[in-house]
Amino acid sequence: MARKTTVRNDDDGEESGDSGRVPGSQPLGFTSSGAVPSGEQKGLEDELRPSRLEDIVGQRAVVERLRILLEATKKRKEPLGHLLFDGPPGLGKTTLATVIPRELGTDLQITAGPSLNAPKDLLPYLTNASHGSVLFIDEIHRMPPTVEEFIYPAMEDFRVDITLGDGINARTINMKLQQFTVIGATTRSGMLTAPLRDRFINREHLDFYTTEELATIVRRNAGKLRTEIAEEAAWEIAIRARGTPRKANNWLRWTRDFADARADGRITLEVARAALRMKGVDVAGLEEQDRRYLETIIGVFGGGPAGVQAIGHTMNTPAETLEDEVEPFLLREGFIQRTPRGRTITAKTLAHLGVSERSSSLTSRKRTSPDPPGLFVE
């Protein structure tokens, strides 16, 4: 597939090649001044995305290390070393990857592992990369092996080997590239091959955010959306955001819609609670899918241990989705444990779902049973 997005970080902030964007990706469109252009095209997500390093909330240690890297890079006028971000979805990998070239004042090209089917899909990005520019590869763990092998010499020696023709007429041309930086993002660093991982000199892991950090994001973004929000409401949204800025932003937008439709437009604690209740977000921030996952382990697998593939089959949900989007937060919060034989639920889960130890190992708790008291409002 063709090139996805190119953002030239020069004065007119020109964008090209956008037509081939993969579904779910957001247009970026920024200019060197850091201002977000006011096109209708622009995804909603963009107006809330921090554009400078100083606007990034939380991830203090990561941001501090990035500052050092950026300063050293600017002083030496050398390209930044290749950089890998890993962590669950919605924690800021794309945000950081787009902030970096802006801080450096260099060009940014964007693509994603699944859209690079063959070396020829990657080649235009490599030949277009200017000195010191950034090539952001999202979901880099989904790059096929042929593309991976093609990128090794590009990352290491800034050259590519292109084979022309085949059979006895085949020739290999060695092409020099400009020195550029690959920024990779992945939800699964464990799925990267060792040689690819080793080519990233800098690796940063993003972890879940604290409630304070999320509340700061919510307050700040309510301001950007010109919406009045009560302090307790910002806190309530933060508590229920699963440690994830993207969730916090989604819940903020939803409560804002709810406030406009059902109240006077101000997000009070009552409004926030009613809105989140309607979305099925409980007091621990768990959503329908999270609870269904936990209830499957309890009801079908007697509390576990159960393999993620088996749980996925039962829920009719890809195991990959469970591993990427559901399990990291449940593990972090102690709702499940990982054992060599599979996932098991914990006492915290039983208490949260209002299931008694005994009934959990006997029969499945029916979805039709009423929600236990306290699941949605403390």
Ligand SMILES: Nc1ncnc2c1ncn2[C@@H]1O[C@H](COP(=O)(O)OP(=O)(O)O)[C@@H](O)[C@H]1O
């Ligand atoms: N550190 C942060 N501070 C403020 N907002 C953030 C931060 N990280 C992420 N966000 C918000 O969450 C959204 C999702 O982040 P994103 O970078 O797309 O996550 P990822 O690429 O890791 O899935 C962003 O659009 C941004 O609005």
Ligand SMILES: [Mg+2]
């Ligand atoms: Mg992303």
